[in-house]
Amino acid sequence: MPPRQILALVDCNSFYASCEKVFVPSLANRPVVVLSNNDGCVIARSAEAKAAGIPMGKPAFECRELFRRHNAAVFSSNYTLYGDMSARVMKTLARFSPNLEIYSIDEAFLELTGMPYDVVAYSRHIRETVGRWTGIPVSIGLGPTKTLAKVANKLAKKDASLEGVLDFEACADPDAVLERVPVEDVWGIGRRYAAMLERLGVRNARQFRDLPRDLVKKRMTIGGLHTQLELRGIPCLDLETIAPVKKSVAASRSFSKPVLAIEDMREAVATYVTRAAERMRAARLLANGVTVWVQTNTFIEGEPQYANSAYAALPVATAHTAAIIRAAIRVLERIFRKGYRYKKAGIMLSGLERLKSRQLSLLEPAPEAGGRGERLMRVLDAINDRFGRDTLTFAACGIEQDWRMKQALRSPHYTTNWRDILEVKAI
């Protein structure tokens, strides 16, 4: 028998809010809130903001009074900063285990199976090191499966006396622990399943774990069954130490104000293609198709609503921004209807394949490797990388960009832009 697996789930506390705090010491004890794109909804809250009763996911304009009353510091989201801070945290974590899965921007699983240390003490050490090296506080849950490590992590966050670390296997009464976990807090059980389970009288993780497995499989398909088995301590979800190749890359944004003219919509679509194509090239991928979609504002009752999407195959797999913009604009012209007030548009690149193993077309001449198009994109990326995004861009993206999202409260790019680097004065 192989030794029982021990996984650690390391999760950054209030990640985006914590990133903002790192560079502004005076925020240490103040409620900090980060808003979604367009300064729309609350998407991250520091512990103080949670204590002040600022709700997750609420539209910012409905929270204004709460923000004022609690003297909250409010930020637009700054993904450049969060992405860079995330990389620092992950790099630190990688020192503590050879097997690491970066699960999201603020979470990673570490394999601690067979470590010759006390895993709880080791986890405390990981936590302190990440805190000291990056300024980001983390919590760590330990368990024999990913799902149980997640459960332990959630509990570690709730109970301050645990000092940020909980080992599920060390709990004297695991049933009692699982009974404290509402079923909708279990990883893999969302709102819909929670409502269905509620109708069956299932409210906590223990009750769900003990349901007949046939019932779970029937109502929640294979994924639900895996979740249940993992709660029983049977691993069903492997640690994925190598990130799987992406299957699609998307970019979409709400507009700061309604878009009526197709000219503006073309600019937006071209801009989103630019973003997505950049990311695709960074991952050394090519797309075979592009989907474009547009949508009016569904929140406004009584206004005529319209939403549509369409797809076009690209003649050859490509990561060339101009080629994809051309195709995307043709798609847009098929679905755009005049007379609506559009709120949102997006594009998705799909049928991705690796640059190294591309399929050639029978009909089109094979683009020579390192041909003009590819060289142009390389130069474009290099310039934008060095001098900042959109230093060089495509005319189709427009100049004015009236529709562009609002980010009135964005913090500086402290760690990725020389102009924004902190100055420290020693007095």
Added chain:
DNA sequence: TCTGGGGTCCTAGGACCC
């Protein structure tokens, strides 16, 4: 006035083929 964005997986059902 103001309501996020980017992903994945699973299943059912239809089209099509032999």
Added chain:
DNA sequence: TCTGGGGTCCTAGGACCC
């Protein structure tokens, strides 16, 4: 009383995650 069956591919819809 009768209706073929099995495999594959694609799409739409529904669920989930952070």
